[in-house]
Amino acid sequence: MKKIFKNKKIRNIIIMVVTIALLMVTPVIFTSFRSGNYYLNVINYVFVYAIAATGLNIMTGYSGQINLGGAAYFSVGAYGTVILCNLGIPTIFAVLLAMLIVAFFGFLTAVPAAKLKYHFLALATMAVGEIVNNILIVSPGGITNDTHGMFVKALDLFGLKLSKDSQLYYFLLISMVLCLLFTFAFIKSHTGRACIAARDSVDAAGAFGVDVKKYKIIATVVSCIMIGFAGFLFAYLNRYISPDTFAAGKSTMFMSMTMLGGSGTLFGPLLGTILITIIMEVLRGLPGAGLYLQLSYGLVLLAVMMFMPFGVSGLISNIKTKRIIKKKRMEEMEKNNVGS
Amino acid sequence: MLEVSHAFLNFNGLQAINDVSIKVNDGTITAMIGPNGAGKTTLFNIIAGVYKPDSGVVTLDGVDITGKKPFEICNYGITRTYQVIKLFTGMSALDNVLVGMHINYKLNFFQDVFHTKKMRQLEKETKERAMELLRLVGLEDYAGVTASSLSYGQQRLLEIARALGSNPKLLLLDEPAAGMNLKEKNDLCDRLRIIKNMGITILIVEHDMSLVMNVAEEIFVINSGKNLAYGTPDEIANNKDVIEAYLGSGD
Numbered sequence: 001m002k003k004i005f006k007n008k009k010i011r012n013i014i015i016m017v018v019t020i021a022l023l024m025v026t027p028v029i030f031t032s033f034r035s036g037n038y039y040l041n042v043i044n045y046v047f048v049y050a051i052a053a054t055g056l057n058i059m060t061g062y063s064g065q066i067n068l069g070g071a072a073y074f075s076v077g078a079y080g081t082v083i084l085c086n087l088g089i090p091t092i093f094a095v096l097l098a099m100l101i102v103a104f105f106g107f108l109t110a111v112p113a114a115k116l117k118y119h120f121l122a123l124a125t126m127a128v129g130e131i132v133n134n135i136l137i138v139s140p141g142g143i144t145n146d147t148h149g150m151f152v153k154a155l156d157l158f159g160l161k162l163s164k165d166s167q168l169y170y171f172l173l174i175s176m177v178l179c180l181l182f183t184f185a186f187i188k189s190h191t192g193r194a195c196i197a198a199r200d201s202v203d204a205a206g207a208f209g210v211d212v213k214k215y216k217i218i219a220t221v222v223s224c225i226m227i228g229f230a231g232f233l234f235a236y237l238n239r240y241i242s243p244d245t246f247a248a249g250k251s252t253m254f255m256s257m258t259m260l261g262g263s264g265t266l267f268g269p270l271l272g273t274i275l276i277t278i279i280m281e282v283l284r285g286l287p288g289a290g291l292y293l294q295l296s297y298g299l300v301l302l303a304v305m306m307f308m309p310f311g312v313s314g315l316i317s318n319i320k321t322k323r324i325i326k327k328k329r330m331e332e333m334e335k336n337n338v339g340s
Numbered sequence: 341m342l343e344v345s346h347a348f349l350n351f352n353g354l355q356a357i358n359d360v361s362i363k364v365n366d367g368t369i370t371a372m373i374g375p376n377g378a379g380k381t382t383l384f385n386i387i388a389g390v391y392k393p394d395s396g397v398v399t400l401d402g403v404d405i406t407g408k409k410p411f412e413i414c415n416y417g418i419t420r421t422y423q424v425i426k427l428f429t430g431m432s433a434l435d436n437v438l439v440g441m442h443i444n445y446k447l448n449f450f451q452d453v454f455h456t457k458k459m460r461q462l463e464k465e466t467k468e469r470a471m472e473l474l475r476l477v478g479l480e481d482y483a484g485v486t487a488s489s490l491s492y493g494q495q496r497l498l499e500i501a502r503a504l505g506s507n508p509k510l511l512l513l514d515e516p517a518a519g520m521n522l523k524e525k526n527d528l529c530d531r532l533r534i535i536k537n538m539g540i541t542i543l544i545v546e547h548d549m550s551l552v553m554n555v556a557e558e559i560f561v562i563n564s565g566k567n568l569a570y571g572t573p574d575e576i577a578n579n580k581d582v583i584e585a586y587l588g589s590g591d
Contacts, residue, residue, distance in 0.1 A: 182453075189452045189459070190438075190445045193431070197439040200428035207388065208506060209414040209443035218449070264430060321489050328481060 023173060027166040040165045046277050047172035048233045051179045053257040053269030055226025060255070061263030062187060063219030064199030065113055066122050069129030070254040073224040075136060075246035076102050077231025079144055082152050082241065091156050095232055099225050106224025107217065114216040129251050136243040149242025152235050168237055175233060176270075179226055184266055186222065195219045196264075227254070260304050262311025271312055276300070341366040341541055342418075342510055347386055347396030356382045357393065358565035364510070364558075369532060369542045371556035373549075373576075375585060379565040380545045381423055384514055387543075388420050389413040400510065414443055417509035421499040421516060423545075429488040433479055433498050436487050437470040440505025473501040477531060492519040497528075504535065511535065513544040517551050529555045553577065561585070 026043070030036035056070050080098030085091060109128050116124055139146040154163035155171070162168050186192045197205040198212040205212055235241050253276070261272025279300065283292045308315045342364040349357040357379050364370045372380050385391045387398055392407040399405065405416050419440070428436050444466065445452075451459050474480045477497040482490060487498060496516055503511055513532075517525050525548065532555050536542060546552050552559065553573045561569040561576060563585045569576060576582055 185455055186453050189455065190442070190447065190463075191449060191452050193435055193439055194442060196431055196435075197428045197442075200430050201426045203390075203410075204422070204426040204428065205439065207410045207414060207420060208440050208502070209411050210439065211411060317486075321486050324485060325489050328485075 027169045031166050037165060040169060042277060042281060044165055044168055044172050044237050046273055047169075047176045048230050048237055049254070049257060049277070050270040050273040051176050051233065052227050052230035052254050053261070053273050054176075054179055054183055055223050055230060056254045057223075057258045057263055057265075057269045058183060058186065058195075058226065059220050059223035060258060061265070061268070062192065062199065063195040063216050063223075065216060065220065066118075066255075067113075067125045067220075067223070068122050068248075068251050068255060069109075069125040069127070069132070070227055071246045071248065071250035072129045072132035073102055073106060073227040074231035074234065074250060074254075075132060075241075075243075076105055077228030078235035078241050078246070079136065079150075079231075080228070081232040082150055082235050083143055085153070085156075092158070095229075098232060099228055102228030102231075103221055103225050106221045106228075109224075110217040110220035113220055114213045126248070126251070129248055133243055133246060133248070136246065144243075147243055149240055149244070152239045152241060154239075155236040162236070172233060172237070175229070179229070180266065180270070182226075187266070191215065191218060199264075256300065256304075258311075260300060260311055262313030262315070262317075264310070265313035265317065268311050268313035275312070341401055342387065342543065343397075343399045344383065344387065345397050345399075347383065347393045347398070349382060349386060349391060349393050356565055357386065357396075360396075360562060360565065360567055362560045362567070362570075364541060364543050367536065367539065367541055368557045369536050369544065369555055370558045370560065371552045372543065372545045372560045372562060373547075373552055374562035374568070377564075378562045380562055381514060382565075383562070384420070384512055384545055387413075388418065388512060414506055414508075417507075418512060419503040419506055419508040419510075420512035421496070421503050421514055423514040423518070425492075425495050425499060427487040427495055427498060427502070429486070431487060432484050433474060433487055433490065433501075434467070434470055434483040436498055436502050437473050437505050438466060440502035441466050441470065443506050470501075470505065473504050474498075476504070476534065477501045478527065493521065493524040496520065497531075500531070500535075504540070508540060510541045510543065513542060513546075515546055516544065517546060517548045525551055 027040055030040040052070065052074055056067060059065050059067050077098055080101050081091075081094050084094035084097055089097070109125070113121055113124065136144045137147055144150070154161045155168070157171070162171055187196070194205070194210045194215045195218065197208075197210055198215050202212050238245065257272040257276050258269045259272065260275055261270065262268030279296055280293060283296055286292055304311060310318065343362075345361045347357050347360050348355075360379070360383055362372065362383070372383070374380050382391065386393050389405075389408045389410040389412065397404060397406050400416055400418065403416065405413060408416070428439060431439070445462070447459055447462065471480060471483060474483055477500055479490075479494060479497055479501065482494065487495065490498060496519065500511075500513065500516065517528055520528065529551060532542060532544075544552070544556065556573055559571060559573060559576045560567065561579070561582050568585055569579045569582050571579065
């Protein structure tokens with residue numbers, strides 16, 4: 001038994017199989033006891049927010065452009081799909097069309113964003129968030145039903161209706177895994193590497209033929225599409241959308257999830273989402289919940305920025321790198337000692 | 341191969357480059373030296389496209405490249421390292437070299453991001469080539485290490501490996517030995533010779549005289565934005581004007 005666990009390949013396979021099995025039976029376990037549905041509901045929200053945070057991470061983490069207006073793309077994805085569905089378009093086409101709209105919208109913001117830096121970019125993206133939220137409230141032509149919001153029908157996938165949390169669970173889980181896989185493929189591609197290079201040194205990236213502006217725009221558009229996709233999932237999980245659900249607080253929440261977990265790392269945003277959700281759910285139960293909720297946000301963000309600017313994942317990978325370096329240096333020292 | 345003729349550049353009244361002409365011959369290691377503030381790095385930046393000269397012409401193999409943007413210069417076969425290290429700090433050493441090879445990638449977005457067969461094939465080839473370059477500078481064991489975790493000397497070597505990625509004709513090295521210890525400097529000399537033997541011409545700006553005298557075949561001396569002397573290391577070492585510029589005149 002010990003030998004099996006020493007073999008890395010076999011160990012990884014075992015871990016993977018166990019994880020998949022656990023993820024598959026989760027809804028069965030949680031629906032078997034009374035308050036289980038509540039937890040399942042929370043887990044579903046984690047999937048949705050994790051997708052949004054992972055998407056945001058492509059822009060902020062991998063291409064180095066802060067975005068404090070994430071909720072804008074989230075809401076365009078949500079409202080876009082719901083409105084198109086209400087027009088009688090099949091869900092799958094409605095989603096694709098809505099993603100095209102989000103992409104176009106992302107492109108509109110990406111072009112000026114690629115020229116801005118630091119707090120100017122932060123303010124500009126924040127403004128985008130506010131503008132979109134105001135459009136939802138004003139509701140031109142009544143399409144967003146202003147502050148009353150819209151109720152959303154159950155998700156209809158090729159005639160398969162997903163309304164219960166236990167049904168949505170698998171769909172959301174698969175969506176999140178696919179989004180993580182896509183992000184992995186993206187950062188391991190030449191395009192992804194060029195984006196990261198442009199983040200780390202604009203000058204050097206330019207000197208090696210990387211068109212910095214182009215890659216920043218690509219990262220932003222990809223990021224917005226993923227956030228928009230999360231918006232669509234949110235609409236069908238929440239079953240109700242209103243301008244209130246997409247206020248500036250959502251943008252900050254996505255940002256803090258990304259930062260806490262570790263921006264610029266693959267699993268950071270997921271980790272951050274889980275942590276923030278746990279913090280929120282625990283605090284929600286305390287008296288005066290509203291006050292503590294906001295206060296804890298501020299404190300968590302402050303602490304992260306001060307003590308671990310690269311988040312939890314950054315901290316872990318930092319320790320790993322240091323270990324490799326230390327090992328290398330020790331080896332070299334030994335080599336030198338033998339030589340002399 | 342590279343020729344800068346009668347370059348002038350003025351920074352808000354400061355005449356940084358005041359009629360400098362240099363000529364780098366094919367297949368040589370040429371050094372550019374001069375006291376602090378002589379305008380060496382400024383001239384470097386003119387060649388690399390960071391600054392556009394007020395007047396003067398830069399040609400590479402007879403092609404006029406004056407005033408081209410840095411990302412275009414790369415396509416003409418000139419790459420560089422920086423005096424102040426500008427690595428992609430968050431990326432691994434290998435990835436840094438891969439970005440240096442960026443102009444070799446001719447794939448569309450979808451082929452690339454969805455890792456099609458063509459992309460995987462290209463990726464495999466480029467990774468092998470990148471590993472070769474890391475081996476050339478002696479960093480093959482550090483391929484997976486984040487660039488920011490490398491030592492100062494290693495970071496300089498990584499910059500050289502990255503600059504070699506795009507198969508340049510001319511390599512511009514801006515103070516590659518700064519912050520290196522004696523052993524690292526000697527290694528660097530050997531490595532520069534190997535790079536030269538690969539058919540790559542090198543233009544180097546360096547303060548460390550022993551390194552310059554050791555490795556350079558031709559030397560340009562620049563002082564106060566002007567040409568001061570040109571010759572072989574021996575000629576330069578015995579040149580009265582050069583000694584005066586570095587040590588001050590006798591009276």
